[in-house]
Amino acid sequence: MERQMLRYTLEEMDRMGELLLCEREVNPEYELGAVLKYFRNKRPILFNRVKESQVRVAGGLYGDRETLYRLLHMNHENRLFKFMEAIANPKPYRVIANGPIKENIIRRNIDLPKIFPVPKFQEKDSSNFITAGILVVKDPETGKYFTSVRRFQVNGRNELSALIASPKLTNDFLELEAMKKPLDIAIILGYDAPFLMASQISSATYGVDKYEVDSALRGEPLELVPCESVDLLVPAYSEIVLEGRMIPDKRRLEGPFGELMGYYGAQAPHPVIEIDTVMYRNNPIFQAAFPCREEHISNGLIREVELYSYLRNQVDVLDVNVTEGGGYRFNAFASINKQRAGDGKSAIIAALGSNKDLKQAVIVDGDVDIFDLQDIEWAITTRAQASQDLVIIPGALGSSLEPSHDLKGVTDKVGIDATKPLGERGIKFERAIIPGFENIDINRYFPNIK
Ligand SMILES: Cc1cc2nc3c(=O)[nH]c(=O)nc-3n(C[C@H](O)[C@H](O)[C@H](O)COP(=O)(O)O)c2cc1C
Secondary structure, three states: OOOOOHHHHHHHHHHOOOOEEEOOOEOOEOHHHHHHHHOOOOOOEEEOOEOOEOOEEEEOOOOOHHHHHHHOOOOOOOHHHHHHHHHHOOOOOEEOOOOHHHHEEEOOOOOHHHHOOOOEOOOOOOOOEEOOOEEEEEOOOOOOEEEEEOEEEEEEOOEEEEEOOOHHHHHHHHHHHHOOOOEEEEEEEOOOHHHHHHHOOOHHHHOOOHHHHHHHHHOOOOEEEEOOOOOOEEEOOOOEEEEEEEEEEEEEEEOOEEOOOOOEEOOEEEEEEEEEEEEEOOOOEEEOOOOOHHHHHHHHHHHHHHHHHHHHOOOOEEEEEEOOOOOOOOEEEEEEOOOOOOHHHHHHHHHHOOOOOOOEEEEEEOOOOOOOHHHHHHHHHHHOOHHHHEEEEEEEOOOOOOHHHHHHOOEEEEEEEOOOOOHHHHHHHOOOOOOOHHHOOHHHOOOOOO
16 A cells, blocks of 8 residues: 555655655755754755765654654644554454565675765764664564664774664574574664654553554554565565674674764774665665654653653653653653642652652643743742652662663653642632633734734
């Protein structure tokens, strides 16, 4: 179905008036990334002319919350429930014999830097990096498909190094490695929003087949074709597929690389992938994502589902925001309908337990807009007292993607209870309002004002 994957999505983005076409030639080294970064990766761009390459590049595709909602046919109010529904009720995918991805198949003399304009993003990056590739593997025990975005350092010709910060995937590879067996992989570029969202579900939490979650999310079976050289299925309408193997007993230095929080991640030995087949559509589009926090909104949306579920066990939760400034994983705001005196603190316990990466949580009442930083600041300033409302948990497990944790090996977690007291003492916290303010039409007073 040509309504799956990137090509159709670009048409949709064009219809929505969101897609920017760049007709000026761009250099994939720094310049392309600089243009993406200018729009903070929230504006989808199709670069039609890329220096020394015939291949077009699309970037900034899925960095904006509203655009993602529209592409997924959901809205802010129902998003958590739509994701939960798809995770709880996965649907079958469909295998078809052939698809556009097989229009070109290269099996010999593969030289990735020559075939595709793989960008180099930041000054001290060790090499060019594939940053939007979705890694596909099959669970060796259950045969379920596991997809995730990972970054791949291009080592030259057909060799990549992968950064995989996933205990499950790492263990699967280590178990195969102990038996001197490689792990079959495919890397997908040129996908659509449901494919991306399914890839962001933490396998450790749900253990589902992500191709089936994708099918549930898109409301029709994801159409897949068999790979040429590995025992995997891949989307029939994707733009580019790299097939290969993660090789046992082989490591290569990966990094430094400017990571999502804007710091350089250290160089370290990481597994090596050898690509033995490249498939791509006619006139392919290479997909890029500037490696920074805005593009991690898809990950944040799934973390919001986790956070909401954890909070729901303890309190009457209204909404959650896993924030962009916190890399869509380290910082969260939640609003609750406080019903019992300890609800604010219970919400902190639940929030900080929802994901090891989360290190800060602010809990507010329902009259605070958790997507407005000024409103959050106002709530903390006027409704919290540090001696009573700050909860600090020293020395917890955190994420190595956050340098203050990396330095110490563990992370402190902090929660702020910025909810107002209940009963008599809460009356003082009523917000002063002007009746009718929301509906005022300012043009009636100043006809020429913009
Ligand atoms: C744009 C983008 C880039 C990402 N890059 C990486 C990466 O380089 N390495 C990594 O381990 N996870 C990366 N992630 C996060 C994983 O894709 C995500 O955590 C995973 O799908 C969930 O599975 P896991 O819990 O097994 O990691 C990235 C996510 C996004 C949205």
